[in-house]
Each structure stands twice: as C-alpha cells, then as structure tokens.
Amino acid sequence: MNDVVLDLPGVVSTAVQESATVVEHELMAKNTWRMRLSCPAIARQIVPGQFFMVRIPGRSDPLLGRPFALYDIYTDADGHPAGLDFGYVVVGKMTSVLESLSVGSRVEMWGPLGNGFPLPPSGHLVIAAGGIGQTPFLAVVREALKRRVYGDPARIVCTAPSRITLCYGVRGVEYLAGVEEFQAEGIDVRISTDDGSAGRRGFVTDVLKNVFAEKPAATALYCCGPEPMMQAVNRLAASVRIPTWLSLETPMACGFGACFSCVTKIRQDDGTWDYRRVCVEGPVFPGDKVVFHE
Known part of the structure; x- marks a missing residue:
C-alpha cells in the first residue's frame, strides 16, 4: 500500500x-x-x-x-x-x-x-462526553494509563493519573456506545440519559456536579460533544476553577486549513478574540480560550 x-x-x-x-x-x-x-x-x-x-x-x-x-x-x-x-x-x-x-x-x-489532547495530568482526570463525543477518549484513557503508546516520536506519560472518571451523556440507553471498553480499563464511568433509561436522568452536567464535589478534586477536564453541552460543561468547570480542554466538532471541508470553513472564535491574551481554524490550530483548545455563540 x-x-x-x-x-x-x-x-x-x-x-x-x-x-x-x-x-x-x-x-x-x-x-x-x-x-x-x-x-x-x-x-x-x-x-x-x-x-x-x-x-x-x-x-x-x-x-x-x-x-x-x-x-x-x-x-x-x-x-x-x-x-x-x-x-x-x-x-x-x-x-x-x-x-x-x-x-x-x-x-x-x-x-x-490537528493537534490532539495534551498529555494527561497526574491527578484526577475527568472526561465529559456527549453523544458520539466519547470516541476520542478510549485512546486518551489507554495512553494515560500507560497501556498504549502513540505518536512518532512516541509520547510518554511520566505519571499516570491517580483516577479517571468518564461522564457520558446520551439520549437513551440504546445510544450508549463502547461503555464496556472504558470499564474494562478500570475507569469510573458515570452515565446520564435524557429519558432516564440508564444511569441518572438528566444531562451530563448533572453527573459532573457530583464528580466535582468528590475527593480527590479534579485536576483537569477533557470534553467533546455537541456545542451546547460543551458550553455548559466548560462553564461548570470554570466555576470550580478546573482547567478544561475542549475538542470541537466544527464541520470541515478540507481538513488542512485552506478553505477556512471551520473557523471558530478564540480569545486572545489581550482579551479580544480572533478566528482560528479548528482543523489546524485545533480541534483541541483550552476551554478558557473558546468563545461560544450566545
């Protein structure tokens, strides 16, 4: 080939x-x-x-x-x-x-x-996923736990997180995908469904509030899912001063930055914002830099 x-x-x-x-x-x-x-x-x-x-x-x-x-x-x-x-x-x-x-x-x-997620912290890593947004995180978990190595040159995790929690929200139990693979890695999986058919009835933020109240405190949060869900998760994490990394699901046409169809507003150091191409500068951005549509 x-x-x-x-x-x-x-x-x-x-x-x-x-x-x-x-x-x-x-x-x-x-x-x-x-x-x-x-x-x-x-x-x-x-x-x-x-x-x-x-x-x-x-x-x-x-x-x-x-x-x-x-x-x-x-x-x-x-x-x-x-x-x-x-x-x-x-x-x-x-x-x-x-x-x-x-x-x-x-x-x-x-x-x-794109850029990918940073290497995970050594403390309590919390992951929030909505819908198909859980798909980037199996590799994140396996890398964090030193069970698989990725990249060339290889990325090396020095100290594995002491705890990993996945908060996963979907419409109903029939939409839960890959839960067994995450559980097989020994991580704590918390589920929410809109209709209450599995886990807690409600949104993923309802589950996340409980996790943030537990010890040890979360040291970082990775998130992917529909934009309204990511906005709510990002706001909640900011309220308890937990740094977040968001993987944006912006539609793309080329994938290498030529068409500018996937631009999003990113906050600059001086407080203003500018457009950045999600396919090149992202798709992962620090949560405090993302300017969501109101």
Whole structure:
C-alpha cells in the first residue's frame, strides 16, 4: 500500500494520504458504528485527539471527505501499529454511505490532522462526553494509563493519573456506545440519559456536579460533544476553577486549513478574540480560550 506525504500549507508536516481497507465494521449502538481501517502510515503517527479525513473513492456525491476522530489504533502480530478504529453515527449522506461498506471495501484517507489532547495530568482526570463525543477518549484513557503508546516520536506519560472518571451523556440507553471498553480499563464511568433509561436522568452536567464535589478534586477536564453541552460543561468547570480542554466538532471541508470553513472564535491574551481554524490550530483548545455563540 502506497502513501503520499501531504505538503500543504497548515497541514501537519508528517500527514500522509493513504488508501485504506475496511477490516472490521460493527454496530456499537443505535445508528452508531465502529469501522476499522488498515492504514499503518497514519496509525504510526496519530495521537489521541487528532483526526483524519475519509473519502469514498470513485464517488462525486458526497464529493468532499469528512473528518473523524481517532477511537484507537490496533497493532499487528509484531506489535506495530497496523491501522485504526473510528466511530460514527449515521446522520447524513456520507455516514449513510459508510454504513453500506463491508469488509474489504476501500476508502481514501489523509492524516493525522490537528493537534490532539495534551498529555494527561497526574491527578484526577475527568472526561465529559456527549453523544458520539466519547470516541476520542478510549485512546486518551489507554495512553494515560500507560497501556498504549502513540505518536512518532512516541509520547510518554511520566505519571499516570491517580483516577479517571468518564461522564457520558446520551439520549437513551440504546445510544450508549463502547461503555464496556472504558470499564474494562478500570475507569469510573458515570452515565446520564435524557429519558432516564440508564444511569441518572438528566444531562451530563448533572453527573459532573457530583464528580466535582468528590475527593480527590479534579485536576483537569477533557470534553467533546455537541456545542451546547460543551458550553455548559466548560462553564461548570470554570466555576470550580478546573482547567478544561475542549475538542470541537466544527464541520470541515478540507481538513488542512485552506478553505477556512471551520473557523471558530478564540480569545486572545489581550482579551479580544480572533478566528482560528479548528482543523489546524485545533480541534483541541483550552476551554478558557473558546468563545461560544450566545
């Protein structure tokens, strides 16, 4: 399999374009799928929180690729990165086409793209996820616990967090995806559902308030999900002075900063704001820098 280095303004310098094969495709929850792609060149480099673009070859509708976050990498028999997994919800034309793909199908992809999450703190790491927003965090957890190493050169966690808590909110129990994988890593999973069919009835912020009241106190919060949910989580964390890192789910067209379709308002050091491209400067930003739409 050949890969092509992408030499484009703003793109990660080591990003490549790769033709990938679907090696697994399974239903995780209602309308929610996990796809595994054989793409060793991207898998060797990608770190938790980065993303990649996927396009269906030979199709003009949809014409453009779509961004997907790393769920996790997988390794070959010798322990070398062989490819990666990503999760998606069937909500539009591109994801409907993805749903129809079977093992052996081919896709075009380019990455890794974006900046990813910082290495986790040594204290109590809290993760807040809404909807499909849990997908970036399995790799975060495995890296934090020193169970998997990512990146080239490899990122090394010096001291694992003393505690990891995942607060995960969805509409109903049928939409919970990947919970068993997080629990298998030994982390504390707190669930909320809009209809009360699993965990606590209400929003993920309701669960988060209880976690913030517990000891040891949270030292950092990572978050991904719908914008209103991230805004509420960010406001709550700020009220108790917990630093946050938000992975924005802004729609993208190119993935490497040329089209400026994914800009978001980011607060500057002097208190003013300016636009930043989520695909290049993000998708992960400090929570206190993000200016949400009111």
